[in-house]
Amino acid sequence: MTALTTDFHDPEEYSARHLSVLEGLEAVRKRPGMYIGSTDSRGLTHCMWEIIDNSVDEALAGHCTRIDVVLHADGSVEVRDNGRGIPVDVEPRTGLSGVELVMTKLHAGGKFGSGSYTASGGLHGVGASVVNALSARLDVEVDRQGHTHAMSFRRGIPGVFDGPGPDADFTPRSGLEQVRRIARKVTGTRVRFWADRQIFLKEADVARESLLDRARQTAFLIPGLTISVRDERTEGEDPYEEEFRFDGGISEFCTYLAPDQAVSPILRFEGSGQFTETVPVLDEQGHMTPTDVERRLDVDVALRWGTGYDTTVRSFVNVIATPKGGTHLAGFERALVRVVNDQLRSTKLLKANDDPVTKEDVLEGLTAVITVRLPEPQFEGQTKEILGTSAASRIVSQVVGRELRAFLTSAKRAEKQQARAVLEKIVNAAKARLAARQQRETQRRKNALENSALPAKLVDCRSEGLDRSELFIVEGDSALGTAKLARDSEFQALLPIRGKILNVQKASVADMLKNAECAAILQVIGAGSGRTFDLDAARYGRVILMADADVDGAHIRCLLLTLFYRYMRPMLEAGRVFAAVPPLHRIELTNVRRKRGARARDRYIYTYSDAELHRKLLELEKQGISWKEPVQRYKGLGEMDADQLAETTMDPRHRMLRRIRVEQAEEAASVFELLMGNEVAPRRAFIAQGARELDLARIDT
Template identity: 65%
Template sequence: MASSDYSARHLSVLEGLEAVRKRPGMYIGSTDSRGLMHCLWEVIDNSVDEALAGNGTQIDVLLHADASVEVRDTGRGIPVDIEPKTGLSGVEVVFTKLHAGGKFGSGSYAASGGLHGVGASVVNALSERLDVEVDRDGKTWAMSFHRGEPGIFTDSGREPSPDAPFTPFEKGSELRVVGTVRKGVTGTRVRYWADRQIFTKGAEFQTAELSSRARQTAFLVPGLGLTIEDARGESPVTENFRFEGGISEFAEHLAPDTALTETWRLTGSGTFTETVPVLSDTGAMLPTELQRECVVDIALRWGTGYETVTRSFVNIIATPKGGTHQAGFEQGLLKFLRQQVEQNARRLKVGTDKIEKDDVLAGLTAVLTVRIPEPQFEGQTKEVLGTPAVRAIVAQVVAKGLSDRFSSPKRDDKSQTSLLLDKVVAEMKSRISARAHKETQRRKNALENSSLPAKLVDCRSTDVGNSELFIVEGDSALGTARQARDSEYQALLPIRGKILNVQKASVADMLGNAECGSIIQVIGAGSGRSFEIEAARYGKVIIMSDADVDGAHIRTLLLTLFFRYMRPMIEQGRVFAAVPPLHRVIVMNPGTKPNETIYTYSEQELSGVLSQLDKAGKRYQDPIQRYKGLGEMDADQLANTTMDRKHRTLRRVQVADAENAARVFELLMGNDVAPRKDFIINGAGISRDRIDV
């Protein structure tokens, strides 16, 4: 029986590794080529961590013809002495114990990629055979494993093979000495054969992906050489990678376009506290508050194109799905450049528009690296960084680095920062124009395909919050308003005289009325219970009627329509009444000084103005112009007094008490005449006897 091959001594070892074999996807993501490559990354990353710690400058990866892979490094070598808690050699602990290794404390590695302590042991568990050799202390130490169990393969002088007879250790594991090395020579060699019981039939090592990762690592660790040798084909292929320029050279390599700026280097660090469980001498896990340092190194440059290329890394481990470090990077970029655009708004002619993240990232090539002890990854595959404090630290480093660049007195820096702001603003304007064009087409189609009135004069803006619909009285007022409006955000809808009194009419009559139906369709949010204010096409609806009794009547009829069938517009304060002037007083100044124009909005105000002018001895044109309607005003006069946001006055229509408002509307516009007659008599201050009934 197969179980007879195992001794009781190995039960504790296999108990953990058997879980890996039963659920490999939890540890390596999948059992296809992607999972096979992940196992290789785990081994390579251990060697890279040694190089990061300043030990070793060369890593070799060999893909053998028998489908095995070998990783060699010149690091310190895995410890070969006995680990006191388990009584096992360091080599056996690393390859057989989950969550064991030298990267949990701060002594051996200040920052490393393999932090869960499952890398080497998982690879071992999922390998049909794994051989490890360690050069250390003047000797070469060796140990072999079969699906996680230590023992000896009898190769009989042949090439190593997973099919060779295997004898597990029974009484105690033996870390064999198989040779000697010169003093000071250290390193580790790991060769393993992936277990075909675990991995799918077509799974194989991807040379192109391996080369890309090796090149990337060489960029991230300046001075580290990586050699990839593939002996699986008819003729071996060897690639060598070594770069001294670091991530600046990496950004230049990744950039797909011509440079707009030089490659800028932003560096800095920050500290944060973190509570983590620490194993005490008694074996208990005690929560301990530790002071952590996060070191940030970023290389970025903008090009003339529009493609965005970003690569983010934590302790040289790629995080293709980002995380808190990338979120902080983008947050810092956007916040800083928004401030710069606002400070240079006049030169850049941006108005009130704000740049967005896509405007900043267009044409950006960036390499973001952070180094922190024991980062929190989301899952063993380490594709997303989860350490919360890193976001703020990266954002601060970005803001500080860019601030230094933008405040630099150097001519090149000034020129490049100016070009960058111009590019970002150009991207913003292109985005707004594209969206406006799209919405204009959509709105145009809606007008063409519906029964909206042809007299609707729409605006160009698609920003609902910024757009305004003026409901104007008659075609004459429409002509003047058309010349006075700002066509970017002000739309006009003329109505003919007094609309239907919807307080008395049925819903069917209201919908059948051309003017009411036009208003509801133009606003585009439905009516009654089906009204959805989110669908309203305009942020403000402004009723612009003449400043006379008929104009007040028209305004009341329109407000009745809104109150009955589009009440959320009033409740949210989106309905207004324009306040056009009643009089224009032209004050005649002596000499060449231009005359002064004063507008008044009531007879009482006019009397006060004329009285003040008489007291001051100022002359004015007589007779005073009295506007009978909006159509009598020039376009400039209408714009300055009633439509221009800088000078106009609007009265917001509010409903503080819906029930009280309903009673008032019923009183003024309802079917019951008697209460309305009493209201008029009481308000007019006249006797009932004087009314001819």
């Protein structure tokens, strides 16, 4: 680490001699927060877990079955394990024993290559050496090769203490000592350290409850591992002891975390996947060379749905908790949502027109433990709270998707009932979410009505659901009168406009806002305009343009669509703008036999163009069916009776709507500019050319 001093006012006086270089563990003592986060109780607990995690890595590799943690009365912390023991032989390049190397050199350890640990929590090689640097005294004993080897350090410097405790006289000296003979089969490591009060705050201490919680968690994650915690800081009382061992692994962990009654049993999803990663590898010459390495990622997930509403999801990488998730959690959630939606569609619990369930619906009442194991995972930062290995998302998604689909589609009677219960719970969660949203929308619409002066000519609806409500923009006051009688006042609102509104493609924003009709439309929809338009704030689920079926009606629709395209485009992009399709003609049949229960509307046939009328009359003539002459032609919406308007144009059971879409934005923009813009010459040329190419059958008049 290089430190820069900046208290020089004359640039000429600032030279290389003013740069200081912190060697070895000196950098750790100078900036402890960079390595352990803080110097309070959290930092001290972090140091303890750096040592414990080394033992946990031995357990992960299958070499350790017991870890003992002792909180001594003098404030020291001791960690013992029965793993392989830290190597005691001499490392050739440094001439130091393995114990002294890992305790005094940053980024030294057995977790960088591929031979010692296939999955490890400590990846940066700074854990033990950082704890050593921040300890007033650290003693380490290693059982290995038939001997117990011992070594002590003060603030990272190896040496010998002439008595117990950190205040004993200290003589610096390098080297590992053999202190006694033991059986060759006995192996393990014992580390005891006293925190340096020059670094840590006086009140810094290890909280027993946090230690117990994490020890319990670690025992859940490594089945068969025993973790013992002993707290001797109990003045006048017997030491507190607790031991954890869970042979059921994360299945037991999931049961322990679950706060409610079960809807499904504990589901266990296991699998693995391969991926290629480019990493720097140390070659024989000591150079770091980028190399493609084949990696294996193991996935183990336990989950269950319960009757409650809270979600409890814990994710881990090589037993390291990732409270902020990462790629493995993203893959898990994506697989859940995809598979559940597919199964809901196939079982008809979701209809074709129903919205898919969301992540929140699927996670409601879910308790899950997600663990992945892989060599050298990539984390975002030393705190290791977020996994960044990109391949984890794909592999976890594949494993969870395959296993969950097998459960949901199982033919076994018990699993079939359990799967049905899970799917029904998720559907009910989606319904509750939609009901809550409708309630919020209702309150928002009420507030809008209370707090803003909506146009007096607006005939609003009573609907409390945004998804169902419709706003009809009606041409003319005469049509409004009929539409009032024809509408369903529960969910259909009406806004009349007078004739042709302003062409907003030509006009400025100020002119558009001054126009009474345009301003009324914006105000009633209530979601703003232009860049500030908020689709979620729109007061109606659908906007339906209802104009006469003639040239003037088509012109009015074009002007209205121009307004939506320019200032409320998200409504078009979301497919929430429609054009009503009123009929042009009504044929009244005169010789249709009256059947019992026949409806009056069965005597009428509606057609929507002259060509369709001619075809229909020919068909009726061939069938020998007569009709009343002359055939009624509607010159406008106002000529219809309320029953006729409801039946043909407004009743969702019988009407026909055209959804207005914007599939190609650039092409749409050029067409709007051509037809509605300021340039007259291109429009004249377009009309002249189109007149020769026009198919008369396409005209709806």
